[in-house]
Amino acid sequence: MSVMSPESTLAGELWISFVAMVRSYSGISAGQIREEALVQEAESAVTVAMGAARLNLRIDPASGEGVWSLAGGGDIAENGCFRLLPEGRISFGEKTLDLDHAAIDLAAALLAAAKSARGL
Numbered sequence: 001m002s003v004m005s006p007e008s009t010l011a012g013e014l015w016i017s018f019v020a021m022v023r024s025y026s027g028i029s030a031g032q033i034r035e036e037a038l039v040q041e042a043e044s045a046v047t048v049a050m051g052a053a054r055l056n057l058r059i060d061p062a063s064g065e066g067v068w069s070l071a072g073g074g075d076i077a078e079n080g081c082f083r084l085l086p087e088g089r090i091s092f093g094e095k096t097l098d099l100d101h102a103a104i105d106l107a108a109a110l111l112a113a114a115k116s117a118r119g120l
Contacts (some may be wrong), residue, residue, distance in 0.1 A: 072113030
């Protein structure tokens with residue numbers, strides 16, 4: 001039987017919250033272009049599709065470290081790494097944000113990629 005450490009349990013809870021925010025903000029953003037934000041979730045990964053654009057997030061629940069990528073129309077437009085921090089923030093290298101602000105930024109980037117793929 002494996003026992004989860006307090007750090008991995010916290011990272012798991014932060015991940016659940018972060019995914020919920022990404023899903024919500026993406027859904028709101030999709031309405032701006034009359035699209036639907038389609039979400040596919042697994043325990044440690046989520047993909048949000050908006051038209052031809054795709055946002056992929058994956059995390060290692062034990063470490064709180066993950067990777068993200070944003071593709072619009074099949075091409076990878078952006079990608080990087082992130083780390084969920086115990087104080088409820090997320091670090092993208094040099095940039096650290098509250099979870100909700102990071103989710104807003106990712107949803108905005110997804111919307112921009114979807115608009116670009118549609119020629120808007």
